Amino acid sequence: MPYVDRYAPSPTSDLHLGNLRTALAGWLLARHAGGSWLMRVEDLDADRVRAAPGAERRNLTDLASLGLTWDGDVVRQSERLDLYRDAVASLPTYECFCTRREIAETSSAPHDGYRAYPGTCRTLTAAQREERRATRPPAIRVDSGGASYTVEDIHAGRVTGLVDDFVLVRGDGAFAYNLAVVVDDIDMGVTHITRGDDLLSSAPRQAWLTGKLGGTPATYAHIGLVVNGEGRRLAKRDGAVTLADLPHLSPADVLAQLSGSLGLGPCRTTEEALAAMPGDQRFFSGSVWADGLLR
Ligand code: GLU
Numbered sequence: 461m462p463y464v465d466r467y468a469p470s471p472t473s474d475l476h477l478g479n480l481r482t483a484l485a486g487w488l489l490a491r492h493a494g495g496s497w498l499m500r501v502e503d504l505d506a507d508r509v510r511a512a513p514g515a516e517r518r519n520l521t522d523l524a525s526l527g528l529t530w531d532g533d534v535v536r537q538s539e540r541l542d543l544y545r546d547a548v549a550s551l552p553t554y555e556c557f558c559t560r561r562e563i564a565e566t567s568s569a570p571h572d573g574y575r576a577y578p579g580t581c582r583t584l585t586a587a588q589r590e591e592r593r594a595t596r597p598p599a600i601r602v603d604s605g606g607a608s609y610t611v612e613d614i615h616a617g618r619v620t621g622l623v624d625d626f627v628l629v630r631g632d633g634a635f636a637y638n639l640a641v642v643v644d645d646i647d648m649g650v651t652h653i654t655r656g657d658d659l660l661s662s663a664p665r666q667a668w669l670t671g672k673l674g675g676t677p678a679t680y681a682h683i684g685l686v687v688n689g690e691g692r693r694l695a696k697r698d699g700a701v702t703l704a705d706l707p708h709l710s711p712a713d714v715l716a717q718l719s720g721s722l723g724l725g726p727c728r729t730t731e732e733a734l735a736a737m738p739g740d741q742r743f744f745s746g747s748v749w750a751d752g753l754l755r
Contacts, residue, residue, distance in 0.1 A: 463495025465652040467523070467530065468641070471501055471516035472508040476701040477753055478656065478686035478694045480526065481718045485683045485745065486654030487528045487730065488722075492737045498648055499523075499530035502641070503538045504634055522703045525711045526718075527730035535648065537640050544635040547643045547673055548600060548628050555589055555598035556581040556627070572661035576624035577601065600629035602669065609668035613660065613680040615745045621664030642666050646675035657682035657747075658693060684747030686721075694750050701750060721748045 467483050469475060475483070490497040501516055503509045509516075520534065558566075558580055567578045582603060584592070592598070607623040628639040645653065645666075653663075660682040667677035688698040700706055703714065716726035719733040723744030727733035737743065 462649070462651055463490060463493040464498065464649050465490040465495065465654055466498040466500050466645070466648060466650050467528075468500045468502050468644075468655070469516075469519045469523075470505070470508075471503050471519055472505065472512050473515060474702040474704060475519050475522050476686070476694050477714075477718070477750060478701075480522065480703075480714070481686055481721060481748075482654065482656050482683045483523055483528050484526065484715070484718050484730075484733070485681065485722060485743070488724075488733055488737055488743075489652065489654055489681055489741055491730075491734055492741060493652075495652070496531040497528075498532060498535065498650070500535040500644055500648070501537065502637070503536055504637070504640055506538070506634070509538075518704070525703070526715055527711070535644065537635075537644065540640075540644065540647075541635065543643050543647060544640055547639065548635075551628070551672060552603040553600050553628060554582055554603055554625075555584075555593075556601045556625075557584075557589075557592040557596055557598050559596075574661060576622060577626065579625055582625065597631050597633070599627045599631045601625040602628050602672075604668070607668055609664040609671075611663045611667045611677060611680055613663070613682055614741065616657075616660060616680075616682060619660060619663060621661060623665050623668045626665055638662065638666060638669070642669045642673060642675070645678060646670060646673055650678055651676075652681065653678045654681040654683060656685055657745075658685060681745065683745045686750050686753060687747050688750055698750060717753050721753055 465486050467486055487497050567575045604623045604625050609623050610618050610620040626638050627636045663680050670677045686694045688694055694701050712728040716728050719727040724733050724736040727736055
């Protein structure tokens with residue numbers, strides 16, 4: 461059985477300890493399985509990438525400094541727009557003119573921070589679409605037919621979620637994350653996906669789309685986030701959370717903290733951490749407090 465995972469940083473900020481911990485977990489799972497670990501830079505949001513000059517280079521340097529080596533060339537989403545265009549053309553879609561506000565008013569309460577789209581624009585007539593196009597550029601949504609889909613996560617088990625008519629192309633013409641991630645995972649032959657557990661609720665939607673585009677959904681490993689004092693996902697405003705902020709810690713020190721937080725003990729090299737992996741690959745994947753990690 462092939463085992464191919466990928467790490468997919470968005471070069472819109474530096475990697476913080478939570479990102480690095482997830483990267484370490486994915487690297488360990490892949491290497492322990494004798495598999496590959498690919499690198500994909502998710503740089504489709506041109507404005508946010510431009511606002512963080514040099515972030516891609518720092519992301520890759522930080523990963524390499526911890527010994528998290530990837531296979532093959534770095535893949536960049538900004539260089540693969542034709543693939544996304546072809547995928548959209550092969551799917552049942554419709555134009556959506558709703559504003560965020562309109563969606564908030566017509567949909568049910570958000571679930572895990574995500575508001576399922578109620579399908580308002582699915583039934584617009586050609587004349588209505590024509591009229592709306594004059595007021596705002598449409599987003600393109602997939603017509604999911606109200607599916608629900610179950611994914612397999614090595615820690616969370618079977619997770620079922622509703623698949624709404626999610627956005628494939630944004631109103632500004634940019635391909636949406638949920639589309640690009642699926643197209644790329646299929647194209648890159650990804651069989652396993654390790655990432656932060658803030659994305660667990662997106663997995664059913666993405667796995668469903670994988671099937672629609674002729675791929676086989678991956679097995680997931682969603683890793684708990686590193687959280688701040690309020691129990692929220694770590695952010696830049698939380699202070700010293702990137703390697704650049706922690707010059708007093710060597711890469712080996714950071715690796716020891718991260719591997720300790722995964723329940724593997726304070727391993728100072730990736731080889732040591734690999735040797736500490738349990739046979740069934742079920743290491744500790746829960747959330748951890750940044751405070752505890754940096755002590
Ligand atoms: N680029 C996404 C992020 O940085 C990760 C997407 C994924 O792993 O599916 O949060």
